[in-house]
Every structure is written in structure tokens, then in C-alpha cells.
Amino acid sequence: MTQQLNDFSVTRKWPAQHPERIQLYSLPTPNGVKVSIALEEMQLPYEAHLVSFETNDQLSTEFVGTFPNNKIPxxxxxxxxxxxxxxxxxxxxxxxxxxxxxxSPLLPADPAARYETLQWLMFQMGGVGPMFGQVGFFHKFAGKAFEDKRPRDRYVNESRRLLGVLETRLTGRQWVMGDAFTIADIAIWPWVRNMVVETGYNASELLGWHEFPQLQRVLQAFEARPSVQKGLKVPPRG
Structure with missing residues (x-):
């Protein structure tokens, strides 16, 4: 049975103005901006829809009916x-x-380089994202009020270890995979950035950010890319 765009429940809450384009449902969070940055890098036409956590858009029947894990992007x-x-x-x-x-060369065609890139993508998904997110909870959000700092310190120590893995990897390399900017970088750097900027978790002192000069160098290069500068603001917050 042929399916049309309007058959997806999510389009009832966020109607497509440009149905021929990729429809993005997101919020400018460390996870959300991965996809907007990638779309900008690949110069793919897309239409962005803001999924507001403040109004629990991600829990709406329209969103969950299409995306059952109720997460963005x-x-x-x-x-x-x-x-x-x-x-x-x-x-x-x-x-x-x-x-x-x-x-796209963002995912290398060479089989060995491809799997190595996927390895670092999984490194972000399985390690960097979950651990950094816990640091954010215990350092900036509700968990910061907990008197017992052992949970916070557990995640801080693991996050520092992950940053150390990246620091070693980037010694002598321009990007995670060397000279080539890849989807591994698109996945990793929004999370690293969010850990240290004041508008994010503001945890640079807690993590000893000054001890990671390679990360500082690559993060600066990442932030300078036009696709990143635009993608970090997509979709606009109301």
C-alpha cells in the first residue's frame, strides 16, 4: 500500500508547508542539532518543526503515533x-x-573507514550522550540540589574519561577521523560544546576543561563551520 506524507499522524500537529522536503521534528538540544547540522552540511532541502518540551509536544498522540520513542530529533x-x-x-x-x-563523504565509502566512523558514532550514542546528560542533570538541573554528590561525581569521572579518550584520539588529527569531517564529528561535538558553554551545562570547571587542549582546538574549528552556526539554531525556539 502506497503511503503519503499526510498519512503520518505527526503531520496533523505539524502540517507540512513544503511536503516535498525532508520534514525535521526537533529542538536545538545537543541531540537535536546533530540532524540540522547534517542537513546543512549535505545541503538537503528540509522543513523544520519545533517540538516544544515545555508543552510536552513529544508526548502528544500525533508525535508518538509516528515516532513511538517520543524523542527528538x-x-x-x-x-x-x-x-x-x-x-x-x-x-x-x-x-x-x-x-x-x-x-556524502560524511560517511566514508572505504569499508574500513566507514566502520571506524560508525564506531565513533556509537561511542557518542552509547557513552558521551548518556554520561554527559547525567552530568547536566546533577550539575545544572534538579539533581544539583542533592546533598550527596557521589552520583554527580560518578558521572563527572566517567565524562572526564571519555573526554580523555577523545583528547588522545585528536592528538595529531584535525577531526575524529583525521582530515575528513564526518558524522562522528557531527554527533560528538554538539555534546562536548554543550558541556562547557554557559548556555549549556556550564561544567567546564567541574570537568577540568583546561586539561583538554586538543578538544578546545577542534571545538573551535567545529563552531566556525557555517553549517554548524546555522544548525545550532534550528528550529528556532518560538
Whole structure:
């Protein structure tokens, strides 16, 4: 049965003004901006829809009916495999899909480099994201009021270890994979950035950010990319 874009429940709450474009449902969080940055890097036409956590948009029946994990970012590609619409959640899966769809060098064609890139993508998804997020909870959000600092310190120590892994990896390299900017960088650097900027978790002192000169260098290069500067603001917050 042929499916149309309007068949997806999410479009009832966020109608497409440009149904021929990739539909992005997101918020400018460390996870959300991965996909907007990738779309900008690949110069793919897209339409962004703000999913507001303040009004629990992600829990709406329209959103969950299409994306059952009720998390952002998510996309619908109206021209997916077989010229059929494809709905996807999970930022890592979306990054791989978009890179493969376009044949982008953001995911290397060489098999060894491809799997090494995917390895570092999984490093972010399985380690950096969950651990850094816990630091944010215990350092900036509700958990900061806990008198017992052992939970916070547990996640801080693991986050410092992960930063150390990256620091070693980037010694003598321009990006995670060397000279090539890849989806691994798109996944990792929004999270690193969010840990240290004042508008994010503001945890640079807690993490000993001054001890990671390679990370500082690469983060600065990441922030200088036009696609990053635009993608970090997509979708605009109201």
C-alpha cells in the first residue's frame, strides 16, 4: 500500500508547508542539532518543526503515533527508499541514513573507514550522550540540589574519561577521523560544546576543561563551520 506524507499522524500537529522536503521534528538540544547540522552540511532541502518540551509536544498522540520513542530529533523523508515516505527517529540512525542517501563523504565509502566512523558514532550514542546528560542533570538541573554528590561525581569521572579518550584520539588529527569531517564529528561535538558553554551545562570547571587542549582546538574549528552556526539554531525556539 502506497503511503503519503499526510498519512503520518505527526503531520496533523505539524502540517507540512513544503511536503516535498525532508520534514525535521526537533529542538536545538545537543541531540537535536546533530540532524540540522547534517542537513546543512549535505545541503538537503528540509522543513523544520519545533517540538516544544515545555508543552510536552513529544508526548502528544500525533508525535508518538509516528515516532513511538517520543524523542527528538526525528524526520520524515517524503522520498525515501522505493520513492516511499520514511519516518525515522534516533539521531544516529538518521545521520547514517542521510549520509547513505546522498552518498556524502560524511560517511566514508572505504569499508574500513566507514566502520571506524560508525564506531565513533556509537561511542557518542552509547557513552558521551548518556554520561554527559547525567552530568547536566546533577550539575545544572534538579539533581544539583542533592546533598550527596557521589552520583554527580560518578558521572563527572566517567565524562572526564571519555573526554580523555577523545583528547588522545585528536592528538595529531584535525577531526575524529583525521582530515575528513564526518558524522562522528557531527554527533560528538554538539555534546562536548554543550558541556562547557554557559548556555549549556556550564561544567567546564567541574570537568577540568583546561586539561583538554586538543578538544578546545577542534571545538573551535567545529563552531566556525557555517553549517554548524546555522544548525545550532534550528528550529528556532518560538
Amino acid at each position: 526525528a524526520i520524515i523523508d517524503p522520498n525515501g527508499p522505493g520513492a516511499q515516505p520514511l519516518a525515522l527517529f534516533e539521531s544516529g540512525a538518521i545521520l547514517v541514513y542521510l549520509a547513505e542517501k546522498t552518498g
